Amino acid sequence: DTGVSQDPRHKITKRGQNVTFRCDPISEHNRLYWYRQTLGQGPEFLTYFQNEAQLEKSRLLSDRFSAERPKGSFSTLEIQRTEQGDSAMYLCASSQGQGTYYGYTFGSGTRLTVV
Amino acid sequence: AQSVTQLGSHVSVSEGALVLLRCNYSSSVPPYLFWYVQYPNQGLQLLLKYTTGATLVKGINGFEAEFKKSETSFHLTKPSAHMSDAAEYFCAVSWFDGNQFYFGTGTSLTVIP
Numbered sequence: 001d002t003g004v005s006q007d008p009r010h011k012i013t014k015r016g017q018n019v020t021f022r023c024d025p026i027s028e029h030n031r032l033y034w035y036r037q038t039l040g041q042g043p044e045f046l047t048y049f050q051n052e053a054q055l056e057k058s059r060l061l062s063d064r065f066s067a068e069r070p071k072g073s074f075s076t077l078e079i080q081r082t083e084q085g086d087s088a089m090y091l092c093a094s095s096q097g098q099g100t101y102y103g104y105t106f107g108s109g110t111r112l113t114v115v
Numbered sequence: 116a117q118s119v120t121q122l123g124s125h126v127s128v129s130e131g132a133l134v135l136l137r138c139n140y141s142s143s144v145p146p147y148l149f150w151y152v153q154y155p156n157q158g159l160q161l162l163l164k165y166t167t168g169a170t171l172v173k174g175i176n177g178f179e180a181e182f183k184k185s186e187t188s189f190h191l192t193k194p195s196a197h198m199s200d201a202a203e204y205f206c207a208v209s210w211f212d213g214n215q216f217y218f219g220t221g222t223s224l225t226v227i228p
Contacts, residue, residue: 040124041221044218101147103149103164104216106159109158111156
């Protein structure tokens with residue numbers, strides 16, 4: 001068990017480019033979550049998967065954002081046509097069972113800078 | 116509506132002194148309450164949680180918190196600060212029928228030698 005892994009750790013991209021982040025949860029965890037954290041703020045919920053099904057999406061997840069978890073294991077978060085306002089830390093977390101009761105295990109995050 | 120309020124975005128204490136980080140929530144239904152810690156360039160780590168049962172909960176690294184329903188508070192304390200406690204601390208709430216946490220804006224703890 002190596003914890004929740006996120007790749008890359010840092011990404012610098014030009015405005016308008018597409019970016020994709022990957023998250024590998026703890027292998028036995030069936031639930032996976034994406035959060036966004038901007039400077040000086042707490043994390044904000046983006047979306048949640050149970051196995052391969054995306055069960056909940058925040059209104060923060062605009063049409064430019066898409067998340068997948070194709071085989072119920074790793075997940076990807078894609079941002080199309082990036083904007084400067086997308087600059088943030090993107091955090092992935094996983095849990096076995098109800099994470100909001102037991103708590104999540106977070107990854108170290110992917111820091112996105114849009115220039 | 117703001118669900119979680121953390122009073123004091125920055126707290127400084129001397130090494131060995133009491134640590135008190137404040138968290139208040141607003142909800143008509145008692146939530147589940149959590150404290151997470153975040154070290155620089157790291158993800159969040161669960162410190163402790165209250166879901167049901169005893170209102171005084173103990174967590175890792177000597178931290179504890181007490182759920183006070185009448186005050187809608189869940190303050191985090193540690194009797195004696197250590198240099199390694201310097202980090203960002205987040206209070207978070209959730210509910211039994213929800214799938215997400217609502218986090219406060221965080222409190223940055225500085226420990227002065």
